[in-house]
Amino acid sequence: MNVRERAAEVAAQVRDPEMPMLTLADLGVLRSVEVVRPGDGGVEREADGDEVVIASITPTYTGCPAMATMRDDLVHRLNGAGFPRVEVRVVLDPPWSSDWISERGRAALRDAGLSAPGAARRSSGPVGLNLGPTRHAPACPRCGSTATRLTSEFSGTACKALYRCADCLEPFEHVKEI
Amino acid sequence: MSDDDESIFEGLIEGGDTSQWAFGTDFEDPLSGVDTTVPDGVDHTELARYCLMLGDDALIMSQRLSEWCSRAPDLEEDIALANIALDLLGQARLLLARAAAADPGVVPALPEGSPVPAEDALAFFRDAGQFRNVRLTEVANGDFAHVVVRLLLFSVARLALLERLRASADSVLAAVASKGVKEVTYHRDWAGRWFLTLAQGTEESHSRLVKALDDLWPLQPELVSAHPLELSLAQAGVGVDPASTRDEVDAVLDQVLAVSGVGRPDRPALAAVGGRTGRHGMHTEALSLLLAEMQVVARAHPGGRW
Numbered sequence: 001m002n003v004r005e006r007a008a009e010v011a012a013q014v015r016d017p018e019m020p021m022l023t024l025a026d027l028g029v030l031r032s033v034e035v036v037r038p039g040d041g042g043v044e045r046e047a048d049g050d051e052v053v054i055a056s057i058t059p060t061y062t063g064c065p066a067m068a069t070m071r072d073d074l075v076h077r078l079n080g081a082g083f084p085r086v087e088v089r090v091v092l093d094p095p096w097s098s099d100w101i102s103e104r105g106r107a108a109l110r111d112a113g114l115s116a117p118g119a120a121r122r123s124s125g126p127v128g129l130n131l132g133p134t135r136h137a138p139a140c141p142r143c144g145s146t147a148t149r150l151t152s153e154f155s156g157t158a159c160k161a162l163y164r165c166a167d168c169l170e171p172f173e174h175v176k177e178i
Numbered sequence: 179m180s181d182d183d184e185s186i187f188e189g190l191i192e193g194g195d196t197s198q199w200a201f202g203t204d205f206e207d208p209l210s211g212v213d214t215t216v217p218d219g220v221d222h223t224e225l226a227r228y229c230l231m232l233g234d235d236a237l238i239m240s241q242r243l244s245e246w247c248s249r250a251p252d253l254e255e256d257i258a259l260a261n262i263a264l265d266l267l268g269q270a271r272l273l274l275a276r277a278a279a280a281d282p283g284v285v286p287a288l289p290e291g292s293p294v295p296a297e298d299a300l301a302f303f304r305d306a307g308q309f310r311n312v313r314l315t316e317v318a319n320g321d322f323a324h325v326v327v328r329l330l331l332f333s334v335a336r337l338a339l340l341e342r343l344r345a346s347a348d349s350v351l352a353a354v355a356s357k358g359v360k361e362v363t364y365h366r367d368w369a370g371r372w373f374l375t376l377a378q379g380t381e382e383s384h385s386r387l388v389k390a391l392d393d394l395w396p397l398q399p400e401l402v403s404a405h406p407l408e409l410s411l412a413q414a415g416v417g418v419d420p421a422s423t424r425d426e427v428d429a430v431l432d433q434v435l436a437v438s439g440v441g442r443p444d445r446p447a448l449a450a451v452g453g454r455t456g457r458h459g460m461h462t463e464a465l466s467l468l469l470a471e472m473q474v475v476a477r478a479h480p481g482g483r484w
Binding site: 054056059061062063064065067087088089090091092093094095096124125126127129130131151152153154155156158162176178 | 208209210211212254255257258260261262264265266267268269271272337338341344349350352353354356357358359360361363364366367368370371374426430433434437
């Protein structure tokens with residue numbers, strides 16, 4: 001395993017601070033991990049010869065308050081794994097999509113009682129107005145019933161909506177399609 | 179899970195200096211690592227001022243929505259309004275940071291050694307006359323119908339604008355817009371559904387909705403009117419002429435009004451003062467009061483650290 005692969009493996013294991021059942025890689029917010037020599041790629045040359053790990057992350061939502069924690073966790077874990085120089089960069093384009101959540105991530109969401117997102121809508125022109133009660137009814141992650149109702153498009157974090165199951169009567173959170 | 183559980187707090191004091199500017203958790207630059215090169219042929223100061231217009235709209239709207247926290251009719255709507263406020267605050271951060279990166283000259287000068295990052299200096303250390311938001315975002319909150327109508331008018335126009343801004347020659351603005359479209363789509367649907375619900379609810383909810391619409395309607399035309407700077411940047415392929423969104427905005431509003439059985443108000447636009455509106459820094463008294471609350475702690479403790 002080369003240095004980049006080793007750094008990438010460490011970074012990929014860092015977990016999302018608000019949905020700790022997911023790693024940043026499974027959530028799709030970890031976009032890339034590079035290793036550069038000082039002096040390359042716009043990184044300032046310093047006296048020591050350590051290579052610099054550059055991890056790029058993208059916010060799920062623009063206002064995501066977890067970005068600072070993600071950055072600090074990446075720095076902390078990579079430092080602990082023997083990479084003293086770590087730079088975390090923000091990537092804004094292309095914007096994060098719930099489609100980027102991996103299969104393993106979706107399984108982890110379901111195991112934690114959360115409903116995984118369906119396919120995101122794609123559009124380049126005007127966005128249609130939706131005044132209907134709900135776009136679709138995700139299956140209840142507890143009992144599997146599809147007799148579910150939207151309580152609110154907004155929930156405890158920016159990326160989730162709140163539903164209730166009409167059969168088992170339990171409320172549950174659904175990761176929104178964006 | 180190893181030691182990640184503890185690192186949340188440890189992360190706050192990362193680095194040699196353990197004190198923090200009191201108003202952020204120190205992800206000091208939301209554009210860290212993003213290419214902020216200004217496109218060829220675009221005036222840096224004009225681009226910065228344009229970003230302030232769009233950023234101030236989001237910031238002031240976010241502040242008004244935040245005031246709803248703990249006051250909504252039920253918990254779900256409280257959470258919805260707080261989430262929408264957070265999305266807009268995120269857009270404001272990027273836009274203010276982009277303004278500062280394009281032209282540091284727009285950032286208020288603070289004493290040497292000040293720990294305040296540029297985006298916070300722009301939010302907390304400008305006076306009302308330096309803000310460029312449209313006046314719809316600043317007027318005082320009213321009842322629940324008022325926030326529903328305000329958010330409907332705002333998000334219909336902002337979504338139409340962001341849809342077009344995705345094609346901006348400025349890669350930062352294009353990226354902010356691409357993400358913003360996804361977020362504001364949810365905001366507009368929320369406002370549209372509540373508009374319909376209140377219109378078709380009780381006599382009381384219907385009459386309050388109509389009153390809110392009547393009160394706020396004079397502030398709507400400003401959303402689809404161009405300031406010369408917006409025209410200039412639209413011509414450069416960087417900005418969007420708000421007037422070019424007017425047909426789409428009207429069509430969406432007419433759709434909501436028709437489904438709800440509410441008529442389009444017959445009220446003229448709120449007058450400009452000597453030709454000047456919010457985009458020129460001419461505001462209503464409400465903005466000064468809003469800023470007094472929003473900025474008081476930052477100004478009382480300009481070097482605030484913990």
